[in-house]
Amino acid sequence: MIRLPRRALLAGAAAFALGVASPALAAEPAPLRIGKTFLAGALDPAEGSAGWALVSHGIAEQLFMVSREGVVEPRLAESAVQEDDGAWIVTLADGRSFSDGSPVDAQAVAAALTRTSERNPAARASAGRLAFAPIDDRRLRVTSEEPTAILPSILAEWVFPVYRETQAGIVFTGPYRVTAFEPGASLALEPNPHHEGAEARVPIVLSRIADGQSLALALRAGELDLAFNLPVETLGLVAADPSLTVRSFPVAYQYMMWMNTREGPLADVRVRRAIDLALSREDLVRAIRGGIPATGAFAPTFPFAAEAPIATDVEAARALLEEAGWRPGSDGVRAKDGERLALSLVAYPQRPDLVTLQPVIRAALAELGIAVTTQVTEDANGVATSGDFDLLLWAQHTAPAGDPAHFLALFFETGAARNYAGFSSEAYDALVADLRATQDPAERVRLARAAQALIAEEAPVAFLVTPEWHVGLSARLAGYEPWGSDYYVIRPDLKPAD
Structure with a gap:
């Protein structure tokens, strides 16, 4: 849940970055340190391209997603069926929760995605304005301004992550939740205790390092476990260290x-x-x-x-x-x-x-x-x-x-x-x-x-x-496999070797 005052957020981010822990936290596992050339500038999916960044950072999820094989498949949804009048009935997966423990129900999903569709022009690109109305706790009816036969694909677009507004801030459903945030600079994440497999995950410090050369140098200096999108001219520098791994992959x-x-x-x-x-x-x-x-x-x-x-x-x-x-x-x-x-x-x-x-x-x-x-x-x-x-x-x-x-x-x-x-x-x-x-x-x-x-x-x-992109990895993440370009960088399966 996002509720810390700015001073506390900055202090939290600094503590994570420096590896400082209080006695009560001393037994916690060391965080994974991830560097990217981009970082979310906001935590509201209705703002610009924030939804894309929030999914990439492992904070948010959508009703549908694109698999590693490029196939649209259910994520928070169970199914989507089109009716004779062109409307769609979306059934939600059972037992999913937001990071504050509240259920992912049709009322919350309808409120969030209707808000996004109204506020973010990118949400209206594929089929015009979408309207979401709850039928019961697990089903909602979706209508579109323009007729569409591909609603699951539209709901997998980066602009449609699911969230819930609370008095303390916006909460999401991803494998991680935010504990500290400096817009465009750094994020401190902890495992979302309400996401399956949380006990096997460790905290993450995510930093924006805009210069590709600096990103490579930080990896080589042992300051990062994952350096995403290394410039090609730095690959020799990284490969010279036998403790590091470079994975190159084609992107869409x-x-x-x-x-x-x-x-x-x-x-x-x-x-x-x-x-x-x-x-x-x-x-x-x-x-x-x-x-x-x-x-x-x-x-x-x-x-x-x-x-x-x-x-x-x-x-x-x-x-x-x-x-x-x-x-x-x-x-x-x-x-x-x-x-x-x-x-x-x-x-x-x-x-x-x-x-x-x-x-x-x-x-x-x-x-x-x-x-x-x-x-x-x-x-x-x-x-x-x-x-x-x-x-x-x-x-x-x-x-x-x-x-x-x-x-x-x-x-x-x-x-x-x-x-x-x-x-x-x-x-x-x-x-x-x-x-x-x-x-x-x-x-x-x-x-x-x-x-x-x-x-x-x-x-x-x-x-x-x-293009083809390049990811640098420390020994802790030597088995990491990049996919989905930069859309699914921090995923539920992101776990350290130790």
């Missing part, structure tokens, strides 16, 4: 580059398409030494992924810029009506690979006569939502619940909450509306691919790499 994330279509040179689709054509995805993969070239919005493991490689054609890119009126100047930089073709390229260190990609992209665009200045920001969300960028490198899990509709709607539909590029297309909006409505799996694949093809034509984004 996509690295991409938003192009601000609202004004300036990038308002012209010819400039955007030229930039997209100039980038060699193979060069980008070599730069980060892992992953495969992106083919579109989704990793190739998904049936709705675009199949054809993205072309690289520098001569065609030059022709598009010439057609758009951008001519090379005496300094090699193109200009039009006295304006140089100069763009900013922003990345953020929480995803170290993005910073590595910056100079490769800058060099490729310089060959076209585009001057690029690079910037690194700690506040990628702030930059994205403000629209104060030309080109913005971004990492996104584009199908965390195994379905394409959420990403395609939330990031590209006209006026959508995360339409960072400012993209607008009636034809695209119609495709997404059809995708929401159709139940046929083959038709959903066709529509998702058609949407990706339209994005490729309009180029509000350049899809770059389907």
Whole structure:
């Protein structure tokens, strides 16, 4: 239960970080120390992407989840059955509790998820506004603003963790509960005594270490048991220590580059398409030494992924810029009506690979006569939502619940909450509306691919790499197996070897 005053929270976090324990706690097992390049900025799932972080941190759970094999399966729910009128009856699993011991009943679930659906625009991306009404203690009726045949997949999306509001704060159902929290910096967790298997778990100190090099050094110095998302250039340093283990694994994330279509040179689709054509995805993969070239919005493991490689054609890119009126100047930089073709390229260190990609992209665009200045920001969300960028490198899990509709709607539909590029297309909006409505799996694949093809034509984004990530482990967690990208990092099976 989250109820400590700020001073106590900070003191608690410091005590955990320093390994200090009072006499009463001296017999407790040593906490696991986990370092990530990101950490929850809030403990309210209705705020931004907090729900994703809370599930990743092992604090929250949803009604449904995506298994290690990529299959949507029940978690807090037992089943979901669609009725003839299109509504769904969700039956909850028996005997589940929140971390304060109160039961996970239909009344609590309906209140929480209705609140999230009303407050968080991301909750309305796949099927519009959802309404949850309790039928009895274990059953609730779910209706959606737009018809949907995939409610279990929607309820597995990161925006729908289950919680309960109490006078002392918000409580969740995950294997761990919060004892201290410094937003965006550190979390102290203890086993949730009301989650099965709690007796085998130990406390966790979770710290945000934004710089990938520092993350690797902290692991090498013995300060961490798990370092999540190590930069590739640090793997040799970690592997040199025989007591450490590195696990590399493919992820369903996509690295991409938003192009601000609202004004300036990038308002012209010819400039955007030229930039997209100039980038060699193979060069980008070599730069980060892992992953495969992106083919579109989704990793190739998904049936709705675009199949054809993205072309690289520098001569065609030059022709598009010439057609758009951008001519090379005496300094090699193109200009039009006295304006140089100069763009900013922003990345953020929480995803170290993005910073590595910056100079490769800058060099490729310089060959076209585009001057690029690079910037690194700690506040990628702030930059994205403000629209104060030309080109913005971004990492996104584009199908965390195994379905394409959420990403395609939330990031590209006209006026959508995360339409960072400012993209607008009636034809695209119609495709997404059809995708929401159709139940046929083959038709959903066709529509998702058609949407990706339209994005490729309009180029509000350049899809770059389907990456590979790296996790460093101490001997205490040598058997840890990463899965689910960064969505299920701290799981019920996270237990030390000792």
